[in-house]
Amino acid sequence: MLESRAEVRPYWDKPIPEDEADAHELKHFRQEDLLMDANSPAETNDIALNAMKSTGLGFWMAVGFTGLLVALLLGTWGLQIVSGLGVTGLNRSVMWGPYIANLVFFIGIGHAGTFISAALRMMHMDFRRPISRAAETVTLFGLSAAALFPLIHVGRVWKIYYMFPIPDERRLWPNFRSPLLWDATAITAYMLGSTLFMYAALLPDLAMARDHTTGWRHQLYKALALGWRGSLGEWMRLEKLANILGYVIVPVMFSVHTIVSYDFAMAVQPGWHSTIFGPFFIAGALFSGVAAVIMVLIVLRKTMRLGYFLREQHFNSLGIFLMLLSIVWGYFYFNEWIVTWYGNLSAEQAILKMLTGQLAPLFYLMLVVNVVIPLGTLWSRRVRTSLPAMFVICVGVQIGMYLERILIVPGFLSRSELPFNWVNYTPHLPEILITIGTFGLLSFLYIIWTRVVPIIPVWEVHEGQAFQSTRRVGRGLFTSHTDMH
Amino acid sequence: MAETNEQGHKWTMIVDLDKCTGCNACVVACHAENNVPIASEDEVIRGRGMHWIRIERYWEGEYPDVQARFIPVFCQQCGNAPCEPVCPTYASYHSTEQNVNVQVYNRCVGTRYCGNNCPYKVRFFNWWTPEWDGPLTEQLNPDVTVRSAGVMEKCTFCIQRIRRAENDATAQNRNLQDGEVMPACAQACPSRALVFGDLYDPESQVSQRLPAERQFKLLENLGTEPAVYYLKGEDTHVGE
């Protein structure tokens, strides 16, 4: 017969220190740091699950409104297919317009997700824990929305399979020397990789949802969780898989926006033919992507009562990241500008003249919201932790990055080598409606998704909490993380 | 300047700007021959004019010392065409036999990348399903596809005429003679400013006239190796 051993209390049930100063300090840590604020997993699971099940009036209104926008998008696209691309404002010199700018923009938004969850995971950044899934979801739906635009853009969408590498009776395979197909391949690889990455990390949370729901939700999660029990082998393979996918998907992420920039840089169009476009586009993509993630997190926190998970510390870290990206983006833009300006080629001069001439309002607005405002405000912790301020700054960044793409695509195209072909482009109603509709589509999918899937990776939070504790250094008490990897 | 090559042709056009009067006869002839849709006034204002060959007009000098310059611009049938490799469906490719830049309408899905990448902006997109008024439909050329909406098109050096002449010559078991092929624009040019021929044929008129002291190519610095030679003697060059 074995002797009965002493009972051990679980990590979330640690006693409050007797020393009053220590107790006070600990309370402070719990307020500041999500990982120190360990509750029983049953409680935190409930927060995530209740958020998922909250479908109040506001939710249905949001679904209805964004659903209308989706209908607008599909309706306008249908009309455009029936009547021809002539309904847009595109013309002979500006053959690519907001559709391509939107493609770049929405792919850009999709970049932060994987960066935050994969790259920060590899670097063992703890602030990623509660936000990684929300960020990955932005990637997933950003890419889905972006993938629409090649279809909306082309003249004969019903012949789009000519671009797919499938055998057909014409005996003709697509031309993989075309940057458009590099692009399609890279986006496919990125999208599939991100989906697998997201799904793998979702399994433990689907199992959690399976264990705490009934009815159709239970059946759904039971099927999706694939029978996850959280055994040691499953966990180790999951960690390994996440590492493998992470190391592969980060280079793929860099390649995606580089290749998107190649669509422009490979052309002999003045202003586009630039070697810096790859890194420049990556910086811009991360910049708008991180801003998008911050906006999403603010909305999630406000509407889904996720204040426990999404704390000031996360917005603080993301704010610092956003500020760094603003500097990087500004640096690349300056490079791009000064090389063009000093080169003094006539066609490129015409573009610079146009930027500071008739397009000056857009151009200066872009610089202000992308560089001046973020750099001028985000150095302050008070701004970084104030949700309204962060939201406004991020909206500004989105506007600025959208303007950047608009200036590059239809803007630069309106000036070319032969001045006879100079035209100006003004968007017409279809482009505007489709662009608005796509934002609606993105929001629609996101709203539905948050009610179907636990948007907080609860197991990652629990993991962080289980290995976070305090450590005394000299006379002070500090938080300390046990890194298991 | 006959270039040599065992097989095929190098179809070349000479545009003598000193002879060109800017009468636009070539533009009309091209529309008739190639079923080029006619853009309405509104469309032209929106920057969607459709002429496979167009007379670009530039003003030189300051008022009152102003001079009008014009230059017919059409597809330069580049040797290293920027429009070709960017097409994902091979709709735009280089015909190795005729050495012209060919557009296969039925392969085109309308990504319009070629249009962006053309420095001469001589590629045209069918924004609408083309329509012709009244009896104009009766004069459509059956040798040339009538393009649908959503498809790119451009000057082909009247490839249908080249093909027919080639087929006739093959059927009669002889070589093509210089002057047998003439695109609609060159045929219509009243001042003979447009001269067309095979640069691989040392006897052809273009080979005889090139290299000329007055010759230049449009945007030659881009390395596109156009097959169109412009001749301009007096004053300055246009468009360079």
Place this chain on the structure above:
Amino acid sequence: MADTLLLGLFDDVAPAADAIHDLRELGVPENRITVMSNIPYTPKMLGLTPPRQWFLPFIALGALGGAGIAFFITYITPYLYEIHVGGQPLTPFAPSAIMYFEFTALGSMVMAFLSFLLQNRFPVLRKQIYDERITDGYIGVQTQVGDSLLDAAVNVFEANHARILNRESAKAYKSPGMMHLAFWGAVGVLALGAVLTPLLLTYRIVKIPWLDGMNKSPAIGYQEGPRRAEPEGSVPINGPVLIAGQPASERIEASEESVTRGQMLFDINCAMCHGLGAGGDGPLKKYLPEIPALTDTRIQDMSEDEIFLVITLGRNRMPAIGENLTPGETWDVVNYVHSLGATSE
């Protein structure tokens, strides 16, 4: 002797690790112990040896497969249908490098995921021991012991303050056997179907007519006669109007003029089979011996309406001439054919 499956729930990782240690002491082999938790604990914490993982061969296979696809796309397909563009070589290195990178990455990611599923035997298709409180932070330890060790094992769980939740015979948890094979087989069939179905469209086995694009030109073709403007107020119809019991379209009565016209049309459209003069001795007679002479009484006894229908719609080996003749012209031919009977009698 049947084994028993035990599942105990522990509050924390420390007692769970202790229990595992005690079970090992009892002689329970490591592969009979399964630990379940809501967060990843490491083998070191639990005192177990790390399980074997099989990612590398799968990733290598995926990377090779991806590279193979890239090779096919960039080096094989250009030679299947040689097309030169932009003065570039047929298989330039730079674009191929991009394809190699993307497809290799994609292949290794997909295969890594597949390997993850297979190693975990996902999706689990059989009943397995589990408790819902595990995702609430409790640690489940499952073990399978024989009858001789059962009491000792239960004692280990109790000494470490575990709640014992399950004491079932291991027989209730059968291995899924062929079910997994069937599942992956079905997945494979579906995937193959998804790959092959588009070929029905691209090979135009299933045709979507309104997608044909520029096949039909509105231009007047070489073989097409000049298009005449219709008379004022007329309604165009294609071919004759056939109403049961009534003569087909408006008849043109036999007249000398009509017969002359009919003879001309007959010589153009019919004489290659029926012969000039309709004696059934046209140039094609030697290939089609059944061609009748139209002067036969069998033909001459047919009503005019029937002859009209035969000309318009064809009969036996005779093709339909309807689309070559207008109804009026057809009546002219009918009149001509009948006039032949009149002269021979």
